[in-house]
Amino acid sequence: MDALVIKKQTKNRLAIALTAGLFVCLAGMMAYVFFVLKHDPLLVNLNERLQPANLEHPLGTDHLGRDVLTRLIVGARYTIGYGVLALAIAALIGIPFGLLSGLKGGIIDRLFMRTADAFLAFPDTIVAIVLSGLLGAGIEQLLFAIVMVKWVSYARIVRSTVLTERDxxxxxxxxxxxxxxxxxxxxHLFPHVAGHVVVLASLDLGKIILLISALSYIGLGAQPPVPEWGAMLNDARPYFQSAPSLMLYPGLAIAGVVLLSNIAGDYLRDHFDVKKEVKE
Amino acid sequence: MNFIEEVLRVDAVSKQYTRGHQALSDISFTLKKGMCIGLVGESGSGKSTLAKCILMVEKLDSGGVWLNGQPLHQMKKKAMQQERKAMQAVFQHPAASLNPKIKIIDSLMEPLDVQKNKRPSFLPAEKKYTREAAAVRLMEMVGLSPSYLRVYPHELSGGQKQRIAIARAISTEPALIILDEPTASLDVLAQADILQLLKSLKFQLGLSYLFISHDLAAVQFLSDYILVMRHGRIEDRFDKKHLFSQDRHSYTKKLIHVFESQEDQQ
Known part of the structure; x- marks a missing residue:
């Protein structure tokens, strides 16, 4: 029993320390870039193009002479910010639908279920690509496509929780x-629903960030010169052999944030899992 | 016996579910203050449906239910909210009776919280009314340590959870408590403890029970009067002293026979 408790506490402390450490690194980097370096993420300077890492440009410059670190940090606003916004809108639409459907039942529930089935009949990525293609390239259109794809899973999880608890x-x-x-x-219902929604949201954040980056990479999301990470990957593609770090840094940033949100999701899932505590 | 105040009157209650299943047919009986009516019958005989109709969570097709002389079946939603405090229920599964996500004190105090902290008479006069004081007194009344108030339901045994459910039911000092097989999912020792607790609370607080059970021994222990139900009808009704008398209905005799053979096997 004691060993299990210690193991669990160590795991939790590790997750918290890792998350806190990464946040401190991010905040430190931001402070350094904005207060010391003061580069414009959009200003083209062809005299300084494709420079390797140096004191003035810690991660070098891209093919248009823009500072990579500044673009990565400003890009976080687009990739993470739009990811969180899409998640919040999807949850805000999905939760009331799920509550209403689960509590009222009958024709409202059947109507909702058929709509949800229609959305779930195709993989998320395919629907997002089709919708983005139909609506035209742009980050706002991509946001709309992601919300249309994701709200169903929130409505379904809330509905299933309400159906389990209501009787x-x-x-x-x-x-x-x-x-x-x-x-x-x-x-009575909110404490049950909240745990499930928070866990799903934290696990979904990584997927949404990947979706935003992937669609921006193929040209359906953020458009140049916006420093979104997927768009940065796309910009750096022609220079992959001469300057591979241009693709490496946004790739690492995407992988790091997805990893971080998955660690947070796992931690929250364990935190809200009362049954697991009983077993232990 | 007529001078004893009538708590519950059920008059010609019928209930039909969709697809033509007649769950209750013409059920009538009265329950007087401080008495307990035992309701026995096989599964699907309509016992729990009757309880839900009395609690007004199922609509009646015909007939009526009066609680303390008030016609519940004619009440609007708001008036019904007022009358709720006079009627409580304890259910079969203690684990499902308490929300696993909220602490015991919040489950226990739910009925009193709805009543906006009206001072209950079970709290000694010298004690100042607080939510905490009322909760502690309720825990003492059902023989539990007040230290359990701050824990979650999964930290308690089945018997302890059922005691919490009983404490919640008595918190509003109701005229009627419906006990829907409260001992069915407990072990033998916990069953005996809960039955003893229910009996002593009945005498202490002058409670009236409608006790639904499969267990004839438990019904005989707690009830004053017994109703036997089958296919949504009352087949037999008698004083508990006459449970084993020869002029019982053939269905009652069959139930007693099955129960006795089960007891022998055990």
């Missing part, structure tokens, strides 16, 4: 005690 005796007891539907949702 339990404590829900009946709450109704007998005179709690209103809103109070029952707030007190």
């Amino acid at each position: 339990k005796d404590y829900m009946l007891a709450a109704a007998i005690n005179g709690l209103s539907t809103w109070s029952i949702m707030k007190k």
